[in-house]
Every structure is written in C-alpha cells, then in structure tokens.
Amino acid sequence: xxxxxxxxxxxxxxxxxxxxxxxxxxxxxxxxxxxxxxxxxxxxxxxxxxxxxxxxxxxxxxxxxxxxxxxxxxxxxxxxxxxxxxxxxxxxxxxxxxxxxxxxxxxxxxxxxxxxxxxxxxxxxxxxxxxxxxxxxxxxxxxxxxxxxxxxxxxxxxxxxxxxxxxxxxxxxxxxxxxxxxxxxxxxxxxxxxxxxxxxxxxxxxxxxxxxxxxxxxxxxxxxxxxxxxxxxxxxxxxxxxxxxxxxxxxxxxxxxxxxxxxxxxxxxxxxxxxxxxxxxxxxxxxxxxxxxxxxxxxxxxxxxxxxxxxxxxxxxxxxxxxxxxxxxxxxxxxxxxxxxxxxxxxxxxxxxxxxxxxxxxxxxxxxxxxxxxxxxxxxxxxxx
Amino acid sequence: xxxxxxxxxxxxxxxxxxxxxxxxxxxxxxxxxxxxxxxxxxxxxxxxxxxxxxxxxxxxxxxxxxxxxxxxxxxxxxxxxxxxxxxxxxxxxxxxxxxxxxxxxxxxxxxxxxxxxxxxxxxxxxxxxxxxxxxxxxxxxxxxxxxxxxxxxxxxxxxxxxxxxxxxxxxxxxxxxxxxxxxxxxxxxxxxxxxxxxxxxxxxxxxxxxxxxxxxxxxxxxxxxxxxxxxxxxxxxxxxxxxxxxxxxxxxxxxxxxxxxxxxxxxxxxxxxxxxxxxxxxxxxxxxxxxxxxxxxxxxxxxxxxxxxxxxxxxxxxxxxxxxxxxxxxxxxxxxxxxxxxxxxxxxxxxxxxxxxxxxxxxxxxxxxxx
Ligand SMILES: Cc1cc2nc3c(=O)[nH]c(=O)nc-3n(C[C@H](O)[C@H](O)[C@H](O)COP(=O)(O)OP(=O)(O)OC[C@H]3O[C@@H](n4cnc5c(N)ncnc54)[C@H](O)[C@@H]3O)c2cc1C
Numbered sequence: 001x002x003x004x005x006x007x008x009x010x011x012x013x014x015x016x017x018x019x020x021x022x023x024x025x026x027x028x029x030x031x032x033x034x035x036x037x038x039x040x041x042x043x044x045x046x047x048x049x050x051x052x053x054x055x056x057x058x059x060x061x062x063x064x065x066x067x068x069x070x071x072x073x074x075x076x077x078x079x080x081x082x083x084x085x086x087x088x089x090x091x092x093x094x095x096x097x098x099x100x101x102x103x104x105x106x107x108x109x110x111x112x113x114x115x116x117x118x119x120x121x122x123x124x125x126x127x128x129x130x131x132x133x134x135x136x137x138x139x140x141x142x143x144x145x146x147x148x149x150x151x152x153x154x155x156x157x158x159x160x161x162x163x164x165x166x167x168x169x170x171x172x173x174x175x176x177x178x179x180x181x182x183x184x185x186x187x188x189x190x191x192x193x194x195x196x197x198x199x200x201x202x203x204x205x206x207x208x209x210x211x212x213x214x215x216x217x218x219x220x221x222x223x224x225x226x227x228x229x230x231x232x233x234x235x236x237x238x239x240x241x242x243x244x245x246x247x248x249x250x251x252x253x254x255x256x257x258x259x260x261x262x263x264x265x266x267x268x269x270x271x272x273x274x275x276x277x278x279x280x281x282x283x284x285x286x287x288x289x290x291x292x293x294x295x296x297x298x299x300x301x302x303x304x305x306x307x308x309x310x311x312x313x314x315x316x317x318x319x320x321x322x323x324x325x326x327x328x329x330x331x332x333x334x335x336x337x338x339x340x341x342x343x344x345x346x347x348x349x350x351x352x353x354x355x356x357x358x359x360x361x362x363x364x365x366x367x368x369x370x371x372x373x374x375x376x377x378x379x380x381x382x383x384x385x
Numbered sequence: 386x387x388x389x390x391x392x393x394x395x396x397x398x399x400x401x402x403x404x405x406x407x408x409x410x411x412x413x414x415x416x417x418x419x420x421x422x423x424x425x426x427x428x429x430x431x432x433x434x435x436x437x438x439x440x441x442x443x444x445x446x447x448x449x450x451x452x453x454x455x456x457x458x459x460x461x462x463x464x465x466x467x468x469x470x471x472x473x474x475x476x477x478x479x480x481x482x483x484x485x486x487x488x489x490x491x492x493x494x495x496x497x498x499x500x501x502x503x504x505x506x507x508x509x510x511x512x513x514x515x516x517x518x519x520x521x522x523x524x525x526x527x528x529x530x531x532x533x534x535x536x537x538x539x540x541x542x543x544x545x546x547x548x549x550x551x552x553x554x555x556x557x558x559x560x561x562x563x564x565x566x567x568x569x570x571x572x573x574x575x576x577x578x579x580x581x582x583x584x585x586x587x588x589x590x591x592x593x594x595x596x597x598x599x600x601x602x603x604x605x606x607x608x609x610x611x612x613x614x615x616x617x618x619x620x621x622x623x624x625x626x627x628x629x630x631x632x633x634x635x636x637x638x639x640x641x642x643x644x645x646x647x648x649x650x651x652x653x654x655x656x657x658x659x660x661x662x663x664x665x666x667x668x669x670x671x672x673x674x675x676x677x678x679x680x681x682x683x684x685x686x687x688x689x690x691x692x693x694x695x696x697x698x699x700x701x702x703x704x705x706x707x708x709x710x711x712x713x714x715x716x717x718x719x720x721x722x723x724x725x726x727x728x729x730x731x732x733x734x735x736x737x738x739x740x741x742x743x744x745x746x747x748x749x750x751x752x753x754x755x756x
Contacts, residue, residue: 132717135645137717138646138647138716139646142647161717162717205721205723206722206723207720207721208712208721208727208728208730208731210722270514270515273515273517274515274744274748275748276743276744276745276747277744280744331734332742332744334514335513335514335515335738335742336514336515336539336540336579336585336738337514337539338514339540339579339580339581339585339734339735339738340578340579340580340585341577341578341579341580342577342578343577343578352580352731352734356580356727356730356731359719359730360717360720362713363713363716363717363719363720364717367713368713372656
C-alpha cells in the first residue's frame with residue numbers, strides 16, 4: 001500500500017512540480033506566503049501553490065473537510081520524502097499552517113474551522129502572531145493587552161511587539177486579557193481578527209540583518225466580532241500553549257538545514273586547507289546528522305501520540321542552537337568574502353545577513369533558556385524548576 | 386615586568402577612555418558614517434583628533450616626532466576603540482603599517498603625514514577569502530629599474546581611502562613588500578562595505594609599475610617586515626577584540642540588572658548569572674593573554690609569536706562569546722538595529738577574520754609547537 005502511494009506520489013510530483021520550484025531557494029523573495037495581496041515571483045510559484053493546495057497537500061495530514069490532504073502519518077512522511085527527493089520548494093510558508101491551524105483543529109468550533117482552515121490551506125489569508133508585548137516576552141502570561149466584553153463585540157486596546165510580518169499579514173491571532181483580576185494564566189483569551197480593522201496599526205522594526213520583518217503593533221479601540229474568540233473566554237492560555245508547541249516544532253526544523261543537513265561537502269574547498277575549521281565542521285556534521293535522526297524520530301512519535309508533550313521544547317532548543325552553529329561555520333568558511341554586505345558578488349550580503357538572522361532562532365518562539373526551563377520542569381521533574 | 390598596567394599606562398587609559406567615549410562614541414561616529422553610507426567608513430576629522438591626542442604617533446620614536454611608546458600603550462587605545470566601535474584607520478595605519486616600515490625610507494616619507502593625521506595607510510596581505518600569508522602569489526617581476534605587480538588582494542581594510550598601500554608580493558628572490566601609492570596606473574581599487582560598515586577593498590594589480598625604491602627593506606627579504614606587520618596587527622586586533630567583548634559584556638550585565646520578567650530582574654536567574662560569570666572569566670583571561678603578547682612584543686622576545694597567536698585566538702573567542710551571549714540575553718531587543726549590541730556582533734566578526742581567525746591561530750600555534 002505504501003509502495004503504491006509512493007509511486008503514485010512520485011509520478012504526480014514529476015508531472016506537477018514545475019522545474020523552477022525544484023531549484024534551491026535563493027533568497028527571501030523565493031518564499032511564497034500567500035495572502036490577500038499575495039505576490040508571486042513567477043507563474044511557476046503560483047502554479048505550484050495551486051496544484052498542491054488543490055490536493056490538500058499544503059497541509060497533507062489535515063482532514064480533507066478542512067482543506068487538507070487527509071493523509072495518514074505514514075503517507076505524510078512519504079510525501080515529504082518524495083518532495084525532498086526532487087528538491088521541491090515548500091509551496092507555502094504560513095503561520096496559519098504551522099501555528100494557528102493545529103490550534104483551531106483542536107480548540108476551534110465547527111464554524112471557525114469551516115471558516116478559517118480551508119483558506120489557510122489554500123494560502124488565501126496570511127496570519128501573524130500577536131503574543132509578545134514590551135513587558136511580556138519570556139513571561140508571556142503577564143500580557144496586558146486589554147479586551148472588554150461590549151455585549152455585541154469585543155473591544156481591544158494595547159500593544160504587541162516583535163510581531164513578525166504584521167505589516168504584511170491579513171489577520172492576527174492574538175492573546176488578550178479578558179479578566180484583569182484573575183491570576184495571570186487564567187484571564188487570557190485567544191482572539192482572531194482582521195488587521196484591516198479600524199484601530200490596528202503597525203510600525204516596522206529594523207533588524208540587525210538590515211531587514212525589517214517584524215513590527216510594533218498597536219490596537220486602539222479595535223472592535224472584534226464575538227464569534228472570533230477561540231475556545232473558552234479566559235481559557236486562552238491552553239490554546240496559546242498548544243500553539244506554541246507547534247511553533248516550536250516548526251522552528252526546530254531550522255536545525256535540519258537544506259538537503260542533507262551536513263555542511264562538509266559544500267564547504268570542502270574552504271575547509272581542506274584549514275585543519276581547525278575542518279575539525280569544527282566535522283563535529284558539526286556529526287551533530288547535524290544525529291539531529292536529523294532525532295527529528296525523524298520526534299515526528300514519528302508525535303504523530304503516533306507517543307512524544308512527551310514538552311518534547312517540542314527540546315527539539316526547538318537543539319535545532320536552533322544547531323542552526324546558529326551552522327551559520328557561524330558558513331561565515332568562518334566564507335572568510336572575508338562572507339563579510340561583504342552590499343556587493344552583488346555576495347548577493348547583497350546574503351551569508352552575513354542570514355547568519356545574523358539565525359541569532360533570533362534561539363529567541364523567537366520562546367528563548368533557549370525558557371525551553372531548557374521547560375525541559376527541567378516538565379520532563380525531568382526537577383525540584384523548584 | 387608585572388602583568389598589569391603601570392601608573393603611566395593607567396593614565397593613558399583614562400585619557401583614551403574619556404576621549405573615545407566622547408569623541409568616538411557609537412552614535413557620533415559609527416552610526417553617523419554608516420547612515421550616511423560614507424565611502425571611507427570613518428571620519429577624517431576624528432583621525433585628525435587622534436593625531437592631536439598623539440595617538441597616531443604612539444609607536445613612532447620620539448626622535449621622529451612620535452610618542453615612542455609600545456604595544457601595551459597601543460593596545461590601551463585599541464581597547465577603547467573596541468569598546469566604542471570607533472571607526473578609524475588606527476590599527477592598520479598607526480600600528481601595522483608603522484611597524485612594517487620602521488627604519489626604512491618609507492618611514493621618513495609617511496610618518497609625518499601619519500603624525501599629523503593627514504595620511505592613511507593600508508596593508509594588502511590576503512588574496513583569497515581566508516588569511517593565508519604563506520600562500521601569497523601576487524607577482525612582482527623586474528621591469529626597467531623597478532617592478533611590475535600583477536595579481537589580486539582582498540580584505541584590504543581602508544584600502545579605498547589609503548594614500549599608500551603596503552603590498553606583499555612574490556619576486557624571483559622571494560617575498561617582498563612594496564609601498565604602492567594611491568592612484569598608481571593599472572591599480573584598480575574596489576571599495577566594499579563589510580558587515581560592520583567598515584570599508585574593505587579588493588585590489589586588482591594589472592601590471593602596476595613601481596620604482597625600485599617602492600621596495601620596503603630588501604628584495605626577497607619581506608618575510609621579516611611581514612611578520613612584524615602581522616605580529617603587530619594581530620596583537621592590536623586582539624586588544625580591540627578585548628574592548629569589543631568587554632563593552633558587550635558590560636552592556637549585557639547592565640541589562641540583566643535592569644530587565645524584569647516573572648516579577649524579577651532577569652539577573653536574578655542563576656542560569657544567566659553563571660553564564661555572565663563565565664563570560665567575565667573568559668574576558669579577563671583574554672585580556673591577560675593580550676597584555677602578555679604586547680609585553681613580549683615590546684621586549685622583542687623570541688617567544689612572542691606563540692603568544693601573539695594565543696592572544697588573537699583567545700581574544701577572538703572571548704569576544705565572540707560576549708556578543709553571542711549579549712544578543713541572546715537581550716532577547717528580542719538584541720536583534721534590533723536600534724540597539725547597539727548587534728553592532729558589536731558585526732564588528733567582532735570582522736575583527737576575528739582580520740589577520741587570521743581563531744582556527745588559523747590555533748593551527749599556527751600547533752605548527753610552532755611541532756605538531
Ligand atoms: C526575529 C523575531 C521574531 C519574532 N516574532 C514574533 C511574533 O511573530 N509574534 C510574537 O508574539 N513574538 C515574536 N517574537 C518575540 C519573541 O517571542 C520574544 O522575543 C521572546 O519570547 C523573548 O522575549 P523578550 O524579547 O521580551 O526577552 P526577555 O523575556 O526579556 O528575555 C531576556 C533574556 O532573559 C532570559 N530569561 C528570561 N526569563 C528567564 C528565566 N526564567 N530563566 C533564565 N533566563 C531567562 C531570556 O532567555 C533572554 O535571554 C519574535 C522575536 C524575534 C527575535
């Protein structure tokens with residue numbers, strides 16, 4: 001059965017994945033984010049998204065009625081292997097897929113699932129994540145964005161920060177405080193709203209890489225329809241935490257790196273004349289290949305319901321620390337070529353900018369320190385942790 | 386000699402610290418020139434001020450109008466430059482170049498301009514992406530009563546603004562250094578902005594004709610001058626890295642005492658306390674190794690080379706740890722351009738690469754020790 005699925009998948013991909021979409025991603029503009037104002041770099045990118053979405057393969061393991069492919073864990077794995085085999089690009093980058101979708105599948109009501117999941121699967125709405133606030137980062141549960149019940153609508157006031165792509169997103173999934181009197185984890189609710197709502201504004205923040213993908217996001221008397229609250233009022237923390245597990249799983253994928261994960265072959269020329277660097281790269285490759293095995297094991301266990309609920313924290317920690325090391329080594333191997341910041345030769349400082357960007361991997365989605373704390377507390381059950 | 390600063394040196398440190406924190410501050414210099422997309426990557430007015438302070442002549446003999454001080458003192462100034470990320474030609478011009486041409490007619494030619502803060506010099510060693518001085522291939526062929534230079538150089542810091550560039554080349558007789566003046570026919574200079582906003586140049590020598598008196602020292606005997614240049618450059622870069630790392634650490638420790646999460650200062654979390662304490666230890670060790678290398682250089686000790694490699698590698702690693710921990714412990718704000726910690730990370734990267742990264746230095750040490 002799985003062999004025939006593999007053959008069939010391989011044939012379909014062969015016929016349907018445009019050759020351009022089998023080229024390695026060159027830069028940010030090669031990512032397709034979808035959304036109301038989707039920008040497609042070329043026709044191949046649009047086609048690839050349409051064809052994959054048509055089969056529900058942007059989210060192969062979601063139920064078919066929610067816009068997914070309805071594949072089993074086994075089939076999903078085969079599909080991923082076949083995609084990797086031809087070097088196919090991800091047809092759609094989406095916080096809707098990696099974060100909000102799983103939370104809606106678990107906590108959303110039928111109407112919400114019907115309304116939001118298929119458009120996520122098709123990449124029609126681009127989502128952003130409104131969690132962090134200036135004084136609520138690691139201590140997320142201390143968030144203060146105020147949400148009042150005004151009878152026929154919610155009224156939201158407050159500020160978020162580090163909201164990735166808030167200026168490009170159509171909708172936001174947002175944590176708000178609905179009960180200021182309750183203990184901090186208990187008065188939080190999980191709200192969805194349109195970024196085009198009156199009273200929402202964003203201000204981009206420039207990153208050290210020279211790009212500004214994230215924003216300060218302000219809410220000034222934003223009216224939100226009553227049916228856009230997910231789960232129960234004041235019980236949003238459960239939804240928030242569940243979503244974070246998926247976010248961490250997604251971010252841990254950074255640890256995998258491109259095709260093989262190992263660096264040595266790509267850097268062969270640079271490292272052979274440099275014994276210390278060669279040794280560093282070889283040690284990295286050991287860790288990278290071991291992490292790949294861990295990642296496969298984690299996904300298999302997760303889909304089988306056998307993973308510890310806090311295991312995404314371990315994966316996120318290991319994967320992001322690994323990715324930071326990868327880019328340190330790429331910089332070391334690249335030497336002064338990789339230091340160039342604007343030249344065409346360096347593709348406008350691609351190596352250096354990517355290297356700097358990876359420094360956020362161990363911060364975004366909960367810092368490494370927070371992940372280690374979760375492992376100590378929830379997996380190791382250490383006293384006082 | 387005790388391994389701490391003398392009273393005179395401590396006084397110089399006070400002066401340099403005050404000067405750099407004021408005149409060479411990040412907002413005033415680095416950000417200012419960066420945001421103007423300055424083609425030099427540094428301000429000439431500040432270079433003039435360096436001269437007025439006597440800094441540019443720090444390694445030049447008193448008889449020639451300089452301060453006649455040594456590498457310990459040069460390092461004191463460099464550490465403050467590192468702390469403030471002050472863009473200036475100091476390391477390359479006043480340390481590496483001055484050391485390399487010492488005692489030659491090129492010193493008489495260029496020291497006055499350096500003393501007055503009018504001249505900028507550069508040194509061209511690297512030819513590929515990595516520092517490999519043992520593999521220099523730029524050709525110097527006899528031509529008339531001079532030489533023709535052909536080949537390429539890269540990572541020539543301030544090469545686009547330099548009045549004179551010291552070029553390491555291969556003549557039939559062996560490695561030879563040439564002082565090539567700005568605007569030489571056949572020399573193409575491409576200024577390239579680097580991650581830290583400094584300007585490194587790529588140079589193409591397409592049969593550049595130079596007179597015999599462009600040779601620094603003797604033809605075929607460039608090894609000695611090149612190793613003086615590299616020892617001084619590496620030790621200087623180590624001192625600057627100690628400054629970069631110290632300032633990044635100070636900023637970070639300051640932040641730990643100020644940022645609150647979970648109703649506590651984040652500096653109360655032992656997980657961060659221990660890492661900050663570890664970082665402090667590494668920076669102190671790097672500072673000691675650097676001071677040792679400086680003293681050995683000043684003594685003309687035969688053991689200097691190993692310690693220079695140790696200093697450059699250790700300071701590089703310690704500073705790298707400081708900037709990495711710095712960004713991480715700042716959380717989201719550490720990733721923003723508005724906040725200075727990221728600028729330290731960029732500078733650290735460039736300085737680590739300059740004159741050989743920690744891996745290069747470790748390998749060099751291993752070879753010196755015979756393994
Ligand atoms: C590139 C990027 C994109 C992001 N995108 C989004 C987004 O789309 N939406 C969103 O909501 N947020 C986003 N974030 C925010 C991110 O989730 C927060 O930055 C992160 O949770 C840390 O919070 P903070 O920045 O306030 O740091 P702080 O919480 O202030 O942490 C500062 C330092 O203290 C440490 N620390 C804190 N508490 C402890 C403890 N108990 N023990 C030990 N150490 C501790 C931290 O680990 C960190 O090193 C993004 C961040 C980045 C960098």
